[in-house]
Amino acid sequence: MAQTCPRHALAWISPPAWAALRQEAPDAVARECLDWWAAQRLPLVVTRQAPGDARLALGLAAPERWGRRKLAVRCALDDVVAQGDFPAAAAAGPLLAPALQPAWRRLCGDLQALGCTARVHGSHGWQLLSGLPHLREGSDLDLLLPVASGAQADAVTGLLQGWAWDGPRLDGELLLPGGAGVAWREWQALCEGRVAAVLAKRLEGVALESRAMALGGGRPEAAELADRTSALQEGLE
Structure with missing residues (x-):
């Protein structure tokens, strides 16, 4: 499955x-x-x-x-x-204020230059699919960011972290080659050494995983890890 x-x-x-x-x-x-x-x-x-x-x-x-x-x-x-798949991130441009659209196109282009074909989900993605209002004031821009390696994940998060952006908060997940989805902000914290593990969301569950595990280099082995993450599972996609 x-x-x-x-x-x-x-x-x-x-x-x-x-x-x-x-x-x-x-x-x-x-x-x-x-x-x-x-x-x-x-x-x-x-x-x-x-x-x-x-x-x-x-x-x-x-x-x-x-x-x-x-x-x-x-x-x-x-x-x-x-x-x-959800719509390409560039398709969300018309949902943004006109003043933000040039910067959004540049960001989508810079992500593509890194080999990352970003997609938009969340409220913006669903509004593009349904044509009905999903957005509200303060809605985040939720991105799906497929990457093929840890180095590419680092480059994508570095771009997003340093992007000068006055629009909706940029949220979303890196879709890692091992099948895990990790919030790009958490990955950036991992890159900066502020955390030792990230919450990896997979089709069958969620768990705190090291960088190597999240990239597909093994799965959590300790039963206590499942106990520590079980409280986090409710409400996560």
Whole structure:
């Protein structure tokens, strides 16, 4: 499943799967949102999977129209008929104030020059997908930053850390080659020696990991590590 439907992938599901999800909706507001999502043939996003559950955990962030609720659903892996990615970061330019757009284009270009094809998720990404208002005052700009090595991760975080930017707070994750997602600000703290481990989010769970572990050079071995991170898991994607 991890290779077939990675975390943060967009998943389009079959009409019968939508029908089942609408029947399982917890209330009328959620059902109305799911009805509209299905009618528009919009995707869901792959989230962290529950251990031992063969179904695929998916979700969506509803727009303002439905209270910006985060809806979590499950379906069979076979119900996924197509996969894709969140929009390229450059596509978020029109959602920004005109005065910010040149700097945003430069940032996207500089990330691309480092070999990182950034994508935008969170409120900006969902608004681009749905066409409905998701943003609110103070919404972060959430980036997905795929990197192929530790050196590339260092370069990307260094660029973001030093970027002169007057727009929304730049948040988001490095998507590391070992399958872990790490907040780029945490990675920068690791680079600067302010922390010895980062919270690595994977399809099957989260854990504090060293740089080598996060890059795929091994997994946490001590059971106590799971105990220390279990309190952090609730609410994480």
